[in-house]
Structure formats: structure tokens, C-alpha cells
Amino acid sequence: MILTNVENVPGKQIVEHFGLVSGSTVRSKHFGRDFMAGLKNIVGGELKGYTELLEESRREAVSRMVAMAKGLGANAVVNVRFSTSSVAAGAAELYAYGTAVRLE
Amino acid sequence: MFDLIVFLSLILLGYVFGRANEASHYKSIRNRERASRRMEINCNKAIDPAWNVVAASLVTGSTAVSVDYFKRVAASLRNLFGGRVSAYETLLDRARREAVLRMKEEARKLGATMVINVRIETSSISGAKGNNQSIACVEVLASGTALKIR
Numbered sequence: 001m002i003l004t005n006v007e008n009v010p011g012k013q014i015v016e017h018f019g020l021v022s023g024s025t026v027r028s029k030h031f032g033r034d035f036m037a038g039l040k041n042i043v044g045g046e047l048k049g050y051t052e053l054l055e056e057s058r059r060e061a062v063s064r065m066v067a068m069a070k071g072l073g074a075n076a077v078v079n080v081r082f083s084t085s086s087v088a089a090g091a092a093e094l095y096a097y098g099t100a101v102r103l104e
Numbered sequence: 105m106f107d108l109i110v111f112l113s114l115i116l117l118g119y120v121f122g123r124a125n126e127a128s129h130y131k132s133i134r135n136r137e138r139a140s141r142r143m144e145i146n147c148n149k150a151i152d153p154a155w156n157v158v159a160a161s162l163v164t165g166s167t168a169v170s171v172d173y174f175k176r177v178a179a180s181l182r183n184l185f186g187g188r189v190s191a192y193e194t195l196l197d198r199a200r201r202e203a204v205l206r207m208k209e210e211a212r213k214l215g216a217t218m219v220i221n222v223r224i225e226t227s228s229i230s231g232a233k234g235n236n237q238s239i240a241c242v243e244v245l246a247s248g249t250a251l252k253i254r
Contacts (some may be wrong), residue, residue: 003162004249006149006221011157042114043121044172044195045129047241048201050229051168054243056162080162082245084227092229 002076002103009076012103017071017089022097023064026087027057052093058082061096063082114173122172126194133201140208144218145248151220152247158250161214168229169199170241196242200224203246216250223247 002009005020040047069077080098087093151157171179175191182189203224211219225245 002160004160005162005223005247006151006160006249009158010155010249010251012160041170041241042118042173043119043125044170045122045125045177047168047170050241050243051166054166054229056169058166058245059197063127080247081223082164082225082247084225084229084243084245086227092227 001069003062003077003080003098004078006096007079009078009101009103010018012076014076014078014080014101015104016074016102018069018074018100018102019037019072020097020102021065021068021072021077022095023066023068024093024095025057025060025064026091026093027053028091031037039061041101054092057092058095058096062093065096069098069100071101076101076103106183115177118173118175118177122174125172126198129202131200133198134207136205137201140205140212141146141207143212143216144220145222146202146220147222149221155178155220155251156254157214157251158254159214161216161250162247163207163210163214163216163219163250164207164245164247165203165210166243166245167199167202167206168243169195169202170213171195196226196244199242200226200246203244207246207248211248211250214250215252217253218247219250221249 024089036049077098077100083095085093156251179189179191228242
């Protein structure tokens with residue numbers, strides 16, 4: 001499965017469009033991470049626990065999108081976009097969407 | 105009295121460690137930016153037909169950062185008078201550059217020579233509620249299409 005965030009796949013020809021595919025996940029941080037982040041908040045800098053959590057969740061959202069594209073018979077997703085929104089305090093939604101296509 | 109001591113020691117801790125942290129982070133950012141200068145990144149979608157693209161793939165880089173206690177207090181004081189809040193400016197600058205560097209690193213691992221259509225997105229992630237010291241942090245995500253050109 002090829003993913004790109006431009007309208008096509010450079011060097012390849014698109015033969016069929018399947019429309020929008022998307023995947024999302026809502027995650028919250030567990031107490032331990034929140035606690036460590038609270039400590040880290042005093043000295044500032046990168047919150048490694050959060051970075052990992054968000055990376056993990058984004059991968060999950062992308063894999064759901066890819067599964068949906070596969071189900072349609074696509075072999076690539078173009079114009080992939082991400083969006084993150086915080087739903088409630090302590091929980092964030094990660095959303096990935098794009099256009100499923102088939103390459104020759 | 106006790107509260108005041110805690111408050112002042114938090115400010116002091118934040119100031120000392122936050123400053124050291126920021127200085128070392130900036131140093132590492134500058135070094136890595138110099139090392140990865142040969143990887144071209146741009147925000148265009150256009151592909152030169154002369155390029156022989158052999159592979160294309162989505163690459164991302166992200167980072168979640170927060171400010172130190174001292175800066176938070178300084179920023180809330182700044183709120184009274186308005187104007188540039190430089191405490192937060194450096195935070196976002198660091199986060200963006202770090203995210204772009206991570207994206208470049210991922211592209212380098214794939215053997216790509218350039219990244220096109222780079223998008224940088226910032227979102228604020230608020231932490232646990234309940235206590236008034238909620239964890240305020242921002243996440244920056246950089247994404248683009250890595251190209252392997254022969």
C-alpha cells in the first residue's frame with residue numbers, strides 16, 4: 001500500500017478512484033503518563049510519553065484507513081491528511097483521511 | 105508562607121532546568137539541521153517531469169512539548185500587559201523544527217532524496233482537568249511525501 005500526500009503517486013499512473021477513505025482513533029493517556037508529564041511540566045521540554053502515545057495512535061488511525069482502502073480494492077491512498085482534535089480533557093482524537101486509488 | 109516557598113522553588117527549578125534544557129535542545133537542533141541540509145524539503149506539490157521518481161511514500165514526524173514553570177509564570181505576567189510572549193514563541197519554534205527534523209530522519213531511513221508537499225500542523229493538547237495545574241502542551245506534526253529520485 002503506497003501512501004502520499006500529493007494528488008498522485010509520482011512515477012505511477014492512477015487507473016481507478018474509489019473515493020474518500022478514513023480512519024480514526026480516540027485515545028486517552030493513562031495515569032502514569034499524566035503524572036510523569038505533570039512532573040515534566042515543571043522543567044519543560046519534550047513530553048516523550050505523549051509523543052509516543054500520539055505516534056502510536058496515528059499509526060492506528062492510518063492502519064484503519066489502509067484497511068478500509070484495501071477493502072475497496074485499492075492499492076494506494078493519495079492526498080492523505082491528518083487532523084488532531086482534543087475531544088475532552090485527557091483524550092484526543094486522531095483522524096487520517098485520503099483518496100483511495102488503484103495504480104496500474 | 106509554605107505555599108510561597110513551593111511556588112518560588114518551582115519557579116527556580118523551572119528557570120534553571122528549563123534554560124539548560126532549551127539551550128541543549130537548540131544546540132542539538134542546529135547540529136542536526138546542519139547534518140541534514142542536503143535533504144531538500146519544500147511545500148510544493150509539483151513534480152519536475154525530468155525527475156526519475158522510483159519510489160514515493162508518506163513520511164511524518166511529530167513531537168509533543170510543554171513549557172517550564174518559570175516561563176508559564178512569565179507568560180501569565182505578560183498577559184497583563186500584552187505584547188510578544190517570547191516564552192511561547194521559542195517553545196513552538198523548537199517543536200516545529202524538531203518535528204521537521206524527525207520527518208527528514210524518517211525520509212533518510214527510506215533512502216529518499218527529497219520531501220515535497222510538507223505540511224506542518226499544530227494542535228494544543230490539554231491534559232488532566234480537576235487540578236488547576238492542568239498539563240498544557242502542544243503537539244506539532246509535520247508530514248510530506250518523500251521521493252526517491254534516481
